[in-house]
Amino acid sequence: MAQPHRLKHRIPVKLRHNWKLVALCTAFLAVCWGVFGSGTVRPYVTTSGTVQTRDVVQDLTGTRELFDTSVPHEVTLTFRDESYQDMLAEYFKDGEKKYVEADLTIDGTRIPSVGIRLKGNSTLQGLTWKGQTRPRSGPGGRQRNGGPPDGGRPPADGRPPADGQAQPNGPPPADADAQHGQAQDNGQAQRGQAQDNRQGQQNGQARRNGGPPGNGPPPALKAEEPENLPWLISFDEFVAGRRYQGHSQIAVRPATQQASALLNEALAIAMVGAAGEPTQRSTYASFSVNGRASKPRLLVEYLDEGYAERLGEGVLYKSLASSQFTYQGEDQTAYVDDFKQINLKGQRDLQPVIDFIKWVEEASDEEFSKGLAERMDVESFARYAALQNLMLNFDDMAGPGRNYYLWYDLRTSTFQVINWDLNFAFSGDPTAGPDDPVGMVFGRRPAGAGPPDQQGRQGQVPQERRGVGMRPGHTLKERFLKDAGFKQLYQREYAALYRKLLAGGTATKLLDEALAAYNRNAGADTAKAAQEATALRRTLTTRTESLQSKLS
Numbered sequence: 001m002a003q004p005h006r007l008k009h010r011i012p013v014k015l016r017h018n019w020k021l022v023a024l025c026t027a028f029l030a031v032c033w034g035v036f037g038s039g040t041v042r043p044y045v046t047t048s049g050t051v052q053t054r055d056v057v058q059d060l061t062g063t064r065e066l067f068d069t070s071v072p073h074e075v076t077l078t079f080r081d082e083s084y085q086d087m088l089a090e091y092f093k094d095g096e097k098k099y100v101e102a103d104l105t106i107d108g109t110r111i112p113s114v115g116i117r118l119k120g121n122s123t124l125q126g127l128t129w130k131g132q133t134r135p136r137s138g139p140g141g142r143q144r145n146g147g148p149p150d151g152g153r154p155p156a157d158g159r160p161p162a163d164g165q166a167q168p169n170g171p172p173p174a175d176a177d178a179q180h181g182q183a184q185d186n187g188q189a190q191r192g193q194a195q196d197n198r199q200g201q202q203n204g205q206a207r208r209n210g211g212p213p214g215n216g217p218p219p220a221l222k223a224e225e226p227e228n229l230p231w232l233i234s235f236d237e238f239v240a241g242r243r244y245q246g247h248s249q250i251a252v253r254p255a256t257q258q259a260s261a262l263l264n265e266a267l268a269i270a271m272v273g274a275a276g277e278p279t280q281r282s283t284y285a286s287f288s289v290n291g292r293a294s295k296p297r298l299l300v301e302y303l304d305e306g307y308a309e310r311l312g313e314g315v316l317y318k319s320l321a322s323s324q325f326t327y328q329g330e331d332q333t334a335y336v337d338d339f340k341q342i343n344l345k346g347q348r349d350l351q352p353v354i355d356f357i358k359w360v361e362e363a364s365d366e367e368f369s370k371g372l373a374e375r376m377d378v379e380s381f382a383r384y385a386a387l388q389n390l391m392l393n394f395d396d397m398a399g400p401g402r403n404y405y406l407w408y409d410l411r412t413s414t415f416q417v418i419n420w421d422l423n424f425a426f427s428g429d430p431t432a433g434p435d436d437p438v439g440m441v442f443g444r445r446p447a448g449a450g451p452p453d454q455q456g457r458q459g460q461v462p463q464e465r466r467g468v469g470m471r472p473g474h475t476l477k478e479r480f481l482k483d484a485g486f487k488q489l490y491q492r493e494y495a496a497l498y499r500k501l502l503a504g505g506t507a508t509k510l511l512d513e514a515l516a517a518y519n520r521n522a523g524a525d526t527a528k529a530a531q532e533a534t535a536l537r538r539t540l541t542t543r544t545e546s547l548q549s550k551l552s
Contacts, residue, residue, distance in 0.1 A: 057241030062109045066245050066283065067301065069517040073285030075252070075299070076105045077116065077231075081290070088223050091118060092134045099237050106285075111244065115237025119230045121321050121401060123254055123423065129223035220256040227287060227294035230254040232302070246309075249302040252287065253423065260295045261529040263536055266514040267507065268391050268425035269300070274506050275497055277383055278311060278407070278418050286522040295528075296521035303405055303420060308343040314409045316342040317353055318420075323402040325475050327358040339406070352408045356415060360476050369483050376415040378486060379493065384417045385477060386494035390501065392428035392543070394439045395421065398474035430542040433550045434494050495551055502544040511536055 064071055079102035087100050099115035118124060127134060221229060231252040236242045244250075253262050265282075272279035280301040287297040301307065308316040318340045328334040332350045339353055356375060363371060372378055388396040397404035397417060405418035428438045480486045501507050515533045519526050 055241050056243055058239075059243045059246060060109060060111060060235075062245055063107045066106065066247070066250070066299070067281035069283045069513065072520045072522065073107055073283060073299070074105075074522070075107075075285045075287050075297070077226075077233075077287075077289045078103045079116065079290065084226065087117070088129050092129055092132075095134070099234065101238055104233065106244065111235065113238040115234035116231050117234075119232040119251055120254070122395070123230050124221065127221045127223060127229075220258065221254060225292070227289040227292040228255040243306060246306040247302065248304040248306060251300040251302050253298040253300060255287075255294050255297055259532060260525060261515075261518045261532050262298045262423065263511065263514050263518070263529065263532045264426045265300075265423045266298055266517070267511050267536065268393065268422035270510040270514065271391060271501055271507055272387060272419045272422070274501060274510065275383055275387055277380060277387070278416070280420075284518045284521050293523055296518055296524050303342065303418065305343045308407075311407055312409065313411055314407055315344050315348045315352070316418075317350070317406040317408070318342055319397065319402045319404050319406065321401055325357055325360070327354070327361045330354065342405075352413075352415075353406060360479065365483070368479055369485055372480070372486070374414070376417075378480075378489060380416050381480060382486065382489045382493040383497065384419065385481065385490055386434070386497050387419070389432070389434055389436070389438050390494065390497055390543075390547075391422070391425045392430065392432065392438050392539075393422055393425040394428055395424045398477050402474075426536060426539050430539050431546040434491065434547070498547055498551060502540065502547065507540050508537065511540070 064073070066073070079100055083100045087098055090096050090098055097117045097119070099117045101113055102116045104111045104114045104116075118127075124134075223229070232249060233252065234249045235244050236248050242248075253265065255262075261284075266284075269280050269282050280303070282298055282300045284296040285299050287294045303316065303318065308314070320338060320340060323338040325338075332354065335350055335354065339350060341348070341350060359371070359375065360368070387393075393399075395401045395403055396419075401421060403421035405420050407416045407418055408414075409416065432438055481490060511533060515529055518524055518529050
């Protein structure tokens with residue numbers, strides 16, 4: 001039998017000298033196994049106080065500032081046609097918008113291997129490929145709360161309209177409103193039939209009026225004309241850490257026969273900035289794809305990580321088209337179809353949004369009135385709500401596209417609603433008052449999107465239905481405007497914005513600047529742009545005169 005001292009010397013010297021550390025580690029592992037061995041670890045990050053951003057490896061400076069509207073710009077894209085056809089096949093099959101690798105040149109600066117994908121929901125509703133339109137139901141159509149897949153939303157009362165009745169409803173995006181699918185009033189049992197009836201009646205009415213069929217944009221976009229399509233360009237999709245002048249992405253808005261210049265969106269973006277609210281930057285540029293030239297396109301700043309950095313210390317969240325502002329418990333995976341976190345991934349998470357949604361949903365009227373200012377910038381939100389009405393933008397946070405971002409300021413622990421996607425601005429009834437719901441009048445395109453139909457009935461709806469739109473609604477906005485104190489704040493901010501933007505002539509000046517920026521670029525259709533500008537000026541004049549009588 002071996003002596004104890006001989007057994008001791010068989011243990012390595014280092015192990016004998018550090019036996020206390022080994023024993024401590026073994027005990028710690030045993031405790032961990034006992035405490036966490038059968039548990040589930042969820043990768044949520046809620047306590048980090050350090051603001052960090054994803055490493056930027058390369059930030060291209062370019063030859064001129066991208067959003068300088070005082071100079072012309074030139075953008076060219078080239079990509080393999082096989083990759084483009086594969087992308088189209090996937091999109092038409094299940095609605096997925098995958099990235100294609102492309103080479104980009106901006107104002108003479110070549111940027112290889114960028115990612116490009118189709119952008120938009122309602123904008124792509126009429127996209128055709130090989131003469132076919134993508135089905136609005138079928139594979140990829142998700143259902144939430146029992147709603148129809150990709151089929152749009154029937155009127156709130158579930159009943160089809162009377163034959164020939166004008167519809168002031170906004171176009172339900174194929175992948176947006178359909179995904180929300182929330183039951184409206186008494187219409188659950190009649191959804192499918194009401195939708196079919198409404199669509200057929202609207203198609204017939206549109207054809208009689210000389211307008212496009214359906215309740216959305218005209219089917220003017222063709223996949224065979226990629227130079228006219230809406231694109232999202234990503235500088236870091238295939239090259240990690242690359243930016244262009246601080247941007248990881250930029251959006252290229254579509255060009256259609258009705259609104260090639262999109263002056264209404266350029267004007268709305270500028271008006272938000274003039275109101276003192278966070279806005280996007282935009283400019284025009286000549287644009288070509290694989291040698292096919294388009295009219296100058298509107299380039300729009302995307303709300304990416306770089307944008308969040310410029311806002312300050314905080315977290316930026318994007319509301320998705322399928323979003324519902326409803327508390328669904330503490331499991332953050334339950335909100336995957338509602339919000340997308342833009343920055344500070346892995347350091348912050350969705351918990352502040354969940355807490356805010358829960359409070360808005362459960363607070364009594366008294367608690368809401370007293371406590372909202374502790375949780376969000378109420379003056380900014382009053383301006384946000386006022387701007388949507390002032391600019392006749394039906395597709396805001398309460399619209400079918402759920403178009404907005406939430407900014408969570410880490411210094412003040414408060415939220416701010418950020419404007420987003422204003423391509424349907426100035427598409428409603430210009431005589432709508434500050435307290436009227438703003439809806440897109442059926443048959444009425446955004447101001448500047450071409451002349452009225454031959455009967456001159458564009459935008460005309462019965463007085464009792466004027467301004468009423470088909471909107472899912474939003475709890476936060478509705479509770480805010482229902483509260484007496486916040487309603488007074490809304491009215492005060494509305495009057496101030498009216499005086500500054502409309503009565504003061506700011507909107508007209510901004511429109512002139514947008515028109516000049518468009519005309520500076522090669523290939524500009526100056527005559528068509530002038531028509532769009534004239535239509536917008538008429539809308540601004542009518543809006544100013546109508547609100548003057550209502551606010552006096």
